[in-house]
Amino acid sequence: MSETTQSFTDLAPSAGAKFRQRTLPILIFAAILFAIPMVGPSRTFYTLAHQMGINIVFALSYNMVLGRGGLLSFGHAVYFGLGGYLAMHAMNWIEDGAGIWGSVPMFLLPLVGFAGGAVAGAVIGWPSCRKAGTTFAMISLGVAELIFAAAFMFDSFFGGEQGISGDRMNGIELFGLSLGPIDEVYWFIAFWTVIGVIGMWAFTRTPLGKLSEATRDNAQRVQFIGYNPQRVRYLVFIAAGGFAGLAGGMAAVNYEIFTPDALSLVPSGFVLIMAYVGGITFFVGPIFGAILLTYMQSMLSDFTEAWLLYLGVLFIAIVMFAPRGIAGIVFGFLDGVRGDNPGAYLGRWLMRLLGILLMLMGLIVLVEVSVRWSNGYGEVYEPFGLHLGHENVLSWVLVIVPAIAGVWITKRASKEEEAA
Amino acid sequence: DTIKFAFIDPLSGPFGPSGEAAYTSYQLAAEHINENGGVNGDMIEIMGYDNKVNPKESLVQFQKAIDDGARYIVQGNGSSVAAALIEAVNKHNKRNPGDEVLFFNYAAVTPAFTNELCSFWHFRFDAHADMKMAAITDWIAERDDIKSVYLIGQDYVFGQAVASAAEGQLSEKRPDIEIVGNELHPLGKVKDFTPYIQKIISSGADAVITGNWGADMQLLMKAAAESGSEVPYLTFYGGSKGAVASLGEDGIGLLHQVSEGITNLEASDEQYALIEEYKERFPDYDYYYHRVWNVMDMFKKAAEEAGTNDPIPVAKALEGLSIEHAYGTATMRAEDHQIQQPLYISVVSDDVKYGVDNIDLGWELVDAGTISMDAAEQPTTCEMERPE
Amino acid sequence: MLEVRDLHAYYGKSHVLRGVNMEIMPGEVIALLGRNGVGRSTTAKAIMGEVPPKGEILFKGQPIAGLESHKIARMGLGYVPESRDIFPAMTVRQNLVLGVKDMRHPGKYTIDEMLDMFPNLRARADNQAGVLSGGEKQMLTMCRTLMGDPELIIIDEPTEGLAPKIVQQIGDMIAEIAKTGVAILLVEQKLSIALRIAHRVYVMGHGEIVYGGTPAEFAERDDVRAEWLEV
Amino acid sequence: METIVFGLLNGVSYGLLLFMLSSGLTLIFSMMGVLNFAHAAFYMLGAYFAFTITGSSSFWIALFIAPVLVGLVGAVVERYGLRRVHPNGHVAELLFTFGLAYLIEEVVKIVYGKTAVDYRVPELLDFAAFEIYGASFPAYRIFVIFIAVAMLVGLWFLLKRTRAGLIIQAALTHPHMVGHLGHNVPFIFMMVFGIGCALAGLAGVMAGNIFVTDPAMAVQMGPIVFVVVVVGGIGSLEGAFLASLLIGLLQNFAVGINLKFAEIFGFLGMSDLSEVGRISVSSLAPVLPFLLLVLILIFRPQGLLGEKEL
Amino acid sequence: MTTPALSLKNLNKSFGPAKIINDVSLDIAPGERHAIIGPNGAGKSTLFNLISGLYTPTSGTVALHGRTISGMPPHEINKLGLSRSFQVSNIFTNMTVRENVRCGVLHSMGQGYAFWKNIGSNKAVQQKTWEVLEHCALTDKANVPAALLPYADQRALEIAITIAGGADVILLDEPTAGMSHSETDRAVDLIRRATEGKTLVIVEHDMGVIFDLADRISVLVYGEIIASAPPSEIRGDPAVREAYLGDEELPEVMA
Numbered sequence A: 001m002s003e004t005t006q007s008f009t010d011l012a013p014s015a016g017a018k019f020r021q022r023t024l025p026i027l028i029f030a031a032i033l034f035a036i037p038m039v040g041p042s043r044t045f046y047t048l049a050h051q052m053g054i055n056i057v058f059a060l061s062y063n064m065v066l067g068r069g070g071l072l073s074f075g076h077a078v079y080f081g082l083g084g085y086l087a088m089h090a091m092n093w094i095e096d097g098a099g100i101w102g103s104v105p106m107f108l109l110p111l112v113g114f115a116g117g118a119v120a121g122a123v124i125g126w127p128s129c130r131k132a133g134t135t136f137a138m139i140s141l142g143v144a145e146l147i148f149a150a151a152f153m154f155d156s157f158f159g160g161e162q163g164i165s166g167d168r169m170n171g172i173e174l175f176g177l178s179l180g181p182i183d184e185v186y187w188f189i190a191f192w193t194v195i196g197v198i199g200m201w202a203f204t205r206t207p208l209g210k211l212s213e214a215t216r217d218n219a220q221r222v223q224f225i226g227y228n229p230q231r232v233r234y235l236v237f238i239a240a241g242g243f244a245g246l247a248g249g250m251a252a253v254n255y256e257i258f259t260p261d262a263l264s265l266v267p268s269g270f271v272l273i274m275a276y277v278g279g280i281t282f283f284v285g286p287i288f289g290a291i292l293l294t295y296m297q298s299m300l301s302d303f304t305e306a307w308l309l310y311l312g313v314l315f316i317a318i319v320m321f322a323p324r325g326i327a328g329i330v331f332g333f334l335d336g337v338r339g340d341n342p343g344a345y346l347g348r349w350l351m352r353l354l355g356i357l358l359m360l361m362g363l364i365v366l367v368e369v370s371v372r373w374s375n376g377y378g379e380v381y382e383p384f385g386l387h388l389g390h391e392n393v394l395s396w397v398l399v400i401v402p403a404i405a406g407v408w409i410t411k412r413a414s415k416e417e418e419a420a
Numbered sequence B: 001d002t003i004k005f006a007f008i009d010p011l012s013g014p015f016g017p018s019g020e021a022a023y024t025s026y027q028l029a030a031e032h033i034n035e036n037g038g039v040n041g042d043m044i045e046i047m048g049y050d051n052k053v054n055p056k057e058s059l060v061q062f063q064k065a066i067d068d069g070a071r072y073i074v075q076g077n078g079s080s081v082a083a084a085l086i087e088a089v090n091k092h093n094k095r096n097p098g099d100e101v102l103f104f105n106y107a108a109v110t111p112a113f114t115n116e117l118c119s120f121w122h123f124r125f126d127a128h129a130d131m132k133m134a135a136i137t138d139w140i141a142e143r144d145d146i147k148s149v150y151l152i153g154q155d156y157v158f159g160q161a162v163a164s165a166a167e168g169q170l171s172e173k174r175p176d177i178e179i180v181g182n183e184l185h186p187l188g189k190v191k192d193f194t195p196y197i198q199k200i201i202s203s204g205a206d207a208v209i210t211g212n213w214g215a216d217m218q219l220l221m222k223a224a225a226e227s228g229s230e231v232p233y234l235t236f237y238g239g240s241k242g243a244v245a246s247l248g249e250d251g252i253g254l255l256h257q258v259s260e261g262i263t264n265l266e267a268s269d270e271q272y273a274l275i276e277e278y279k280e281r282f283p284d285y286d287y288y289y290h291r292v293w294n295v296m297d298m299f300k301k302a303a304e305e306a307g308t309n310d311p312i313p314v315a316k317a318l319e320g321l322s323i324e325h326a327y328g329t330a331t332m333r334a335e336d337h338q339i340q341q342p343l344y345i346s347v348v349s350d351d352v353k354y355g356v357d358n359i360d361l362g363w364e365l366v367d368a369g370t371i372s373m374d375a376a377e378q379p380t381t382c383e384m385e386r387p388e
Numbered sequence C: 001m002l003e004v005r006d007l008h009a010y011y012g013k014s015h016v017l018r019g020v021n022m023e024i025m026p027g028e029v030i031a032l033l034g035r036n037g038v039g040r041s042t043t044a045k046a047i048m049g050e051v052p053p054k055g056e057i058l059f060k061g062q063p064i065a066g067l068e069s070h071k072i073a074r075m076g077l078g079y080v081p082e083s084r085d086i087f088p089a090m091t092v093r094q095n096l097v098l099g100v101k102d103m104r105h106p107g108k109y110t111i112d113e114m115l116d117m118f119p120n121l122r123a124r125a126d127n128q129a130g131v132l133s134g135g136e137k138q139m140l141t142m143c144r145t146l147m148g149d150p151e152l153i154i155i156d157e158p159t160e161g162l163a164p165k166i167v168q169q170i171g172d173m174i175a176e177i178a179k180t181g182v183a184i185l186l187v188e189q190k191l192s193i194a195l196r197i198a199h200r201v202y203v204m205g206h207g208e209i210v211y212g213g214t215p216a217e218f219a220e221r222d223d224v225r226a227e228w229l230e231v
Numbered sequence D: 001m002e003t004i005v006f007g008l009l010n011g012v013s014y015g016l017l018l019f020m021l022s023s024g025l026t027l028i029f030s031m032m033g034v035l036n037f038a039h040a041a042f043y044m045l046g047a048y049f050a051f052t053i054t055g056s057s058s059f060w061i062a063l064f065i066a067p068v069l070v071g072l073v074g075a076v077v078e079r080y081g082l083r084r085v086h087p088n089g090h091v092a093e094l095l096f097t098f099g100l101a102y103l104i105e106e107v108v109k110i111v112y113g114k115t116a117v118d119y120r121v122p123e124l125l126d127f128a129a130f131e132i133y134g135a136s137f138p139a140y141r142i143f144v145i146f147i148a149v150a151m152l153v154g155l156w157f158l159l160k161r162t163r164a165g166l167i168i169q170a171a172l173t174h175p176h177m178v179g180h181l182g183h184n185v186p187f188i189f190m191m192v193f194g195i196g197c198a199l200a201g202l203a204g205v206m207a208g209n210i211f212v213t214d215p216a217m218a219v220q221m222g223p224i225v226f227v228v229v230v231v232g233g234i235g236s237l238e239g240a241f242l243a244s245l246l247i248g249l250l251q252n253f254a255v256g257i258n259l260k261f262a263e264i265f266g267f268l269g270m271s272d273l274s275e276v277g278r279i280s281v282s283s284l285a286p287v288l289p290f291l292l293l294v295l296i297l298i299f300r301p302q303g304l305l306g307e308k309e310l
Numbered sequence E: 001m002t003t004p005a006l007s008l009k010n011l012n013k014s015f016g017p018a019k020i021i022n023d024v025s026l027d028i029a030p031g032e033r034h035a036i037i038g039p040n041g042a043g044k045s046t047l048f049n050l051i052s053g054l055y056t057p058t059s060g061t062v063a064l065h066g067r068t069i070s071g072m073p074p075h076e077i078n079k080l081g082l083s084r085s086f087q088v089s090n091i092f093t094n095m096t097v098r099e100n101v102r103c104g105v106l107h108s109m110g111q112g113y114a115f116w117k118n119i120g121s122n123k124a125v126q127q128k129t130w131e132v133l134e135h136c137a138l139t140d141k142a143n144v145p146a147a148l149l150p151y152a153d154q155r156a157l158e159i160a161i162t163i164a165g166g167a168d169v170i171l172l173d174e175p176t177a178g179m180s181h182s183e184t185d186r187a188v189d190l191i192r193r194a195t196e197g198k199t200l201v202i203v204e205h206d207m208g209v210i211f212d213l214a215d216r217i218s219v220l221v222y223g224e225i226i227a228s229a230p231p232s233e234i235r236g237d238p239a240v241r242e243a244y245l246g247d248e249e250l251p252e253v254m255a
């Protein structure tokens, strides 16, 4: 017996491995969050960081449904939005101080959002989780359209186009945070981001979390080990709705306003893109995706008006060439570097990077020249003091040569990889 | 030093063109001011921030703008965005004394912004919905041949407000006019407006009023033209980009709009030169946002009166300020920071000096289409809190 | 007819085929024997292009390694995979229709002849193929391949999971097919069948052909059997 | 009476327009299993191409050339994009088309500008076919009806009468096996996708001038085509046809009903001041298709005429 | 007489006009190892599907320890102590072997749909998982993703998941299909050990396995049971020989 006990613990990762793989990343994540305010960031940075935190929780909650549960949803923003709206109302109730709301700290609003999202998930999930696959996807699309339309009909809850707004500087202060200044809000967002990440990570380690993966892989078999796959999906859906609502609650405090846009197909599509670009097969994938896409959404438009085009290209490139997303690229790189021949791997990797950069350069020149030409304001693309008009031969040389060179180099890198 | 204006409006995506048309206007207006020595010797810089007409994204861009040193925010597309920005500006100014910013709203027309939601930090340079409706009803009231009116609009706060304003004002100005239909349809969801047009035709209405914008407006007008309807459609946003082109000849005599000025009004040579310069610089767009020049001119005048470019003195100087612009006098009402000015009702015509959308059709003033400032003026319920 | 020279194949990093050599004459029935997992199915897959082959494969003198699968099929090479792969949502008849490569040049057999050959199938001709039993599916797959008029058929484990009686039937069927002059490469475990119908046997071990000979010769070689085919 | 005649007439004409739009999607969805999110983008391309060609020649030439061009674009997209993504499963394919929709829209903006173009109904058909109750019914809509019915017949023939239909369906689940039977699977997929896109393009040629041809037209039409395909039943052309008509009629009749919820449910004590009571049936018309979608999927997941569930 | 572990009464199943299972009645005593043989398409898998709840019978009943289970959903039946394997491997391909088995163990260890427990911290679950792995000789592959397992090991895993839940009535559908001799022997050994003291119903074509394992054999032909008796009797039954076994030597001898 003692020998068996020995063996079964052998099967599981060692305590050291557990610490390295599980606890350490979270500690590092928390440490980074803790260190950020030390460098005295700007408002822009804070605002962006807050949005990233919210989107990290939102994208992770989406991945509970898509990556872990295998359910493609086009309406996940519904739970984000409904949770957020409830939190927004709660914010106003706290301001009024009526009933028990007078004694609720503003800091805990994301919990209200969680409840709202979970209840919405419970109600909407009831009919929709009976099905999986495309049926589920289409139901989610229809439900999202209906809820969005309803948002403009029921002003008392949704506040019409202008939405519901409130003031977060009310109620009891927790941890000495008034939540007024932006750097105080930072601690709020950081706290709840960490809570959300840990919560959802812990969820993957629970029996229900594992069963959700089992149901994704093989719903039929799940029935024969004693579980009802519909019920598994339903429970996971409620939990995912709850975490989406948590993100909604964070957003409520951060922006102090919620509008029906938050429920529409646009954020639902965006969260799908975030999760997928990040990598849905990895727990951390959506975190990467949320950070990158939030940045692109808010900052790329400063540099180019064609940012949506670049977003589309990025997305398609990921779907086509890196279906495991950014996380797949990162972990693939780490594996490669740790592999038998790191030098050669690194060489190929750098070569491929060079190829991609060259192609990107061709693309950027093409897009930027064309956009300006098409606008017809007589503006000209002038990177590094070059004057790249559409009638300038150099522009087209700069499009075609790098593009061809890039394609050639990447192809070579792939060939070498195959040979290796 | 430069005076930084943050232009927070859509610059990409489906609403990109609306933002772009205004953005280009601001840039040209700022260039002209800068060429003439700037404001109190400082140059104006217009910085564009793409908010994708999303309230939350607007707040992100707002923070960015403040980081970039902007003290003046301009925005116009979408009342939800304007509402979010008003709130955000109020809170920012309360939480960051000494760093105040002003919000110049050039196109978000929800009446509440200068009524119950009014704020010292917000100035509106466009007539609000009730004022535009007052202009429309004023014009209808003069037309004895109009005996029945049909109202159609989008089913949300703004559409509902337009409908109730129309009902209220018409019953006051012309109690004999019958409202033969009051239709609200979901926002941005209708693909084919033919059934609505059928309803309008069978109701026998003599005129239609709509606050529709965007695709809802264009598709409505297309369906109306297609069914051979000949009653006037009085719109708030008929002048928006592409609407005239998409209707073509069918729009003549059908599509009406209310605005603070059109290019085909009598004007000075300078104004004509400006219109032509704009068209040459930005061939995709037309000189439409006349009010942008009002914003910039009033700002310049106020800042120079105040002798500083700081927001609070400028705001105080703006209150009650009047300027003469190309198409009349504009006054910033001190009580609620709502501009007051004459309005014009115009209709699509093929006999015009300046066409729009790069075709020969353009806007022409209709008979008795000039609505005086007094006729358009509306009372306010604003109780404004002013800083010391 | 088919010549395989030094064929290698990999699944990811694992080197499954390590230089397979074999040849098949027209009209010949060859049995490919071997333990589980030695790479017999992989050999079939590599010839058919389902796993990327390294090495030389000549069919009727033409190299086919790396060709797209429909091109290989159109040269006259039929394949009945281990997984059978019937089209479950279609009727039996529709499955057979799909066996014809080109409707303008239908093959030797008509659908009716096929159904005559297999009364079991006739009874279910208009049922969805997905509900057939294992044996019925196996028959259907072979019939479907025959519809395309192949000159050589590679059949992978046709008797797997079938009842002894059906196993015999299938064996008879293969012998029947062989009589029509079609060459067959039969990947089999059940020696009883393989030895009954094959003209020659190859034995495979660890990704290589370790023995080749006629059934009679093979019957003598207890050593081969002991070493490469457990008894 | 008037309402009923109008409802029927407009319902059928709008329904057929919807059918035109969604038939290509049905084709692609049922044969390749790809939920093509870029379908509406191809529809938009059709309208823009028609606009260009009409400008340099005539509408009638555009009617033939534009769909072919869109089909070619579709085939290229399949060949160099979708084919690569296919092994990663349906979700990846769907996401690919999702990204493609973005991309096409942005490229259209660069090429044609961000605002509407002046794409008109051809002179030849720009007259009122007849007039009833004071409203005219344009001849062009009759032409649309005619084309839609022709599309139905042609597609039905392609799907039901040809072996290609079978091959495609088999290739969907067992591409290798179909290859081993001697069919050129990749080529067939390319053709199907191309034809599906060409059909979307044809719809764009026909509808772009009734509606507005601008870069937002794709986004507007996007969701509704899914409703048609799903409600009709996967793989069922007849279903898509029925669903299009049903949705067309449903919306048109609903617009004609001015009843408010308070009047319908008054017996439950609902007042027309309450938020629910204030809603009128006609104001719900445009969201009815989505309600239908959700109800159908819950209670009859295979759709009206579909045989298998999604 | 004790209540049978599994009792089928006048069971019928039709798909449309096709009658697949025809008035099957069968009692299986607790602890019995019962084999079902029959030609392809006889309806053996269908019978399993009826018992395990995947299909509902057209008429007739199935009772487990005297309790009617026909009409219940599969997971309810599983909870009552009946577990089955599949003819085609039906495992969780994206998980490791250990996780596969652990999923099978969870329910019987009272873990339910819990989302408040850490799956890794329950010692009993780990212990049981390990036992099952050990039983099925899968311990050295415990951390291999199931999709990468060789075929024979996938079959073994299929059995492992089936027995993991600790059900006392086990249905195995062709557990040794596609295995080599030595693997088959191993599998038989495994099945024998794993179902010690339990009721086993097994479908097999490999006569060696059947005659090795079974206490009693039922022969199913065209949806009807034509014989049900101990192996020795079945071997000599001419009807069975005619309908199913053919002339092959018994048990089948490889070469």
Ligand SMILES: Nc1ncnc2c1ncn2[C@@H]1O[C@H](COP(=O)(O)OP(=O)(O)OP(=O)(O)O)[C@@H](O)[C@H]1O
Binding pocket: C011, C014, C016, C034, C035, C036, C037, C038, C039, C040, C041, C042, C043, C082, C157, E149, E150, E151, E178
């Ligand atoms: N898709 C795959 N990925 C990785 N390894 C594989 C794959 N398919 C087969 N293998 C491995 O390749 C080896 C040869 O497999 P193959 O299927 O050719 O064997 P076989 O001789 O046909 O045996 P069987 O009796 O199981 O059919 C085996 O070790 C198997 O585990």
Ligand SMILES: Nc1ncnc2c1ncn2[C@@H]1O[C@H](COP(=O)(O)OP(=O)(O)OP(=O)(O)O)[C@@H](O)[C@H]1O
Binding pocket: C131, C132, C133, C134, C135, C136, C161, C163, E015, E018, E020, E038, E039, E040, E041, E042, E043, E044, E045, E046, E047, E087
């Ligand atoms: N869902 C279904 N619909 C229609 N017919 C079915 C269905 N499932 C099975 N059948 C039919 O029932 C018969 C019995 O099939 P079953 O799979 O039970 O056979 P089996 O005895 O397990 O055969 P094998 O040994 O080949 O696995 C077959 O003829 C099959 O075609």
Ligand SMILES: [Mg+2]
Binding pocket: C040, C041, C042, C082, C156, C157
């Ligand atoms: Mg094999």
Ligand SMILES: [Mg+2]
Binding pocket: C134, E044, E045, E046, E087
């Ligand atoms: Mg079976």
